[in-house]
Amino acid sequence: MSADKSLGTFAEFFAGIGLVRLALEQCGWVAAFANDIDAKKAEIYRHNWPDDQHLLLGDIHQIDVESLPSVELATGSFPCNDLSIAGKWDGLDGQESSAFWGLVSILDRLDERRPPLVLLENVVGFLQRNGGRDLETALLALNELDYSVDVMLIDAVRFTPQSRPRLFVVASQGQRLDRRTTSCESDVRPKKLAQFIHLNDHLRWDVRELPALPRSALRVADIVEDLPDDDPQWWNRERAEYFMGQLSPRHAEQAASMIAGPQVSYATAFRRVRQGRSMAELRVDGIAGCLRTPRGGSGRQILFAAGLGDYRVRLLTARECARLQGVSDDYVIDVPTNQALFGFGDAVCVPVIQWIATNYLGPLLQERGVAALTGAAGG
Incomplete structure (x- = not known):
């Protein structure tokens, strides 16, 4: 204009x-x-x-x-x-x-x-x-x-x-x-x-x-990038199982319900220290937690995709974080992921x-x- x-x-x-x-x-x-x-x-x-x-x-x-x-x-x-x-x-x-x-x-x-x-x-x-x-x-x-x-x-x-x-x-x-x-x-x-x-x-x-x-009415499913199953950003089975082992009994029950679902649905998670132990806390209401800067490694938000008897786990991508901030896909993100996440985590x-x-x-x-x-x- x-x-x-x-x-x-x-x-x-x-x-x-x-x-x-x-x-x-x-x-x-x-x-x-x-x-x-x-x-x-x-x-x-x-x-x-x-x-x-x-x-x-x-x-x-x-x-x-x-x-x-x-x-x-x-x-x-x-x-x-x-x-x-x-x-x-x-x-x-x-x-x-x-x-x-x-x-x-x-x-x-x-x-x-x-x-x-x-x-x-x-x-x-x-x-x-x-x-x-x-x-x-x-x-x-x-x-x-x-x-x-x-x-x-x-x-x-x-x-x-x-x-x-x-x-x-x-x-x-x-x-x-x-x-x-x-x-x-x-x-x-x-x-x-x-x-x-x-x-x-x-x-x-x-x-x-x-x-x-x-x-x-937007939910996490609306901002997820369609990454192929063999994309290296998806965690290997050992790392994904370790994540599952970090869930509390209540969150593990929620994860199991998602896995058994008739279609793939999405949840987000952060790692937090509870009583001296690193725990993964799942959010299943279709809303992501507040984006943070990835200081110390625990600030990156995790995406949990589950349904049809299986599940996959990875970190949110920079583009997904941009979408959570209401940024259209023509916004240029031509820097390393962590650099982008520091930017979006501090942004409006x-x-x-x-x-x-x-x-x-x-x-x-x-x-x-x-x-x-x-x-x-x-x-």
């Missing part, structure tokens, strides 16, 4: 492999700048936008704000390692998640060129960490930059067959009264998040009513961002434009 027909321009911080960009461009936004510190993720990004000059590889703390373009939207999926339950739990002052303050510093130094809209994404642990005080601190920092704030919790499972709840913050500039509904509990603001909003009435809120989220779910862009960011930007025109006419 050409710039003259676009909704607006955006700067993508913590760009990773570019899935925020992929989502926003499909909704009519135009990328003007991108930044990430990870060279391996940047390699994947550049494979998909080979002629693009917007991506700056480097530390967010060292970006020269004078060189940044003026944009309508800044996005930031800052590192979650210190905020996730599976991570270090060090909070916003942790070594990696403290990169959030690099973005705040950029917004501060942009001053009058500050983008009117900001979209942040992180794990649900952002709400839970330190009794909610980390999230409160982050929102207060945005308030101090003249942004009103809103928060949402959206699970990718409403769009793809992946359980991936994530917290989203929308910050908007402008002369606006503190706006909250009497009870803001809704589809995108479950009870715990609504309570957080209610308890933090000192913050400057702009909580907006939004439509109900869709309910996806594309249709979630598209839903936010369509139902929130676009209307909000249009509202701002109408308000500006009205103000100019009145002046």
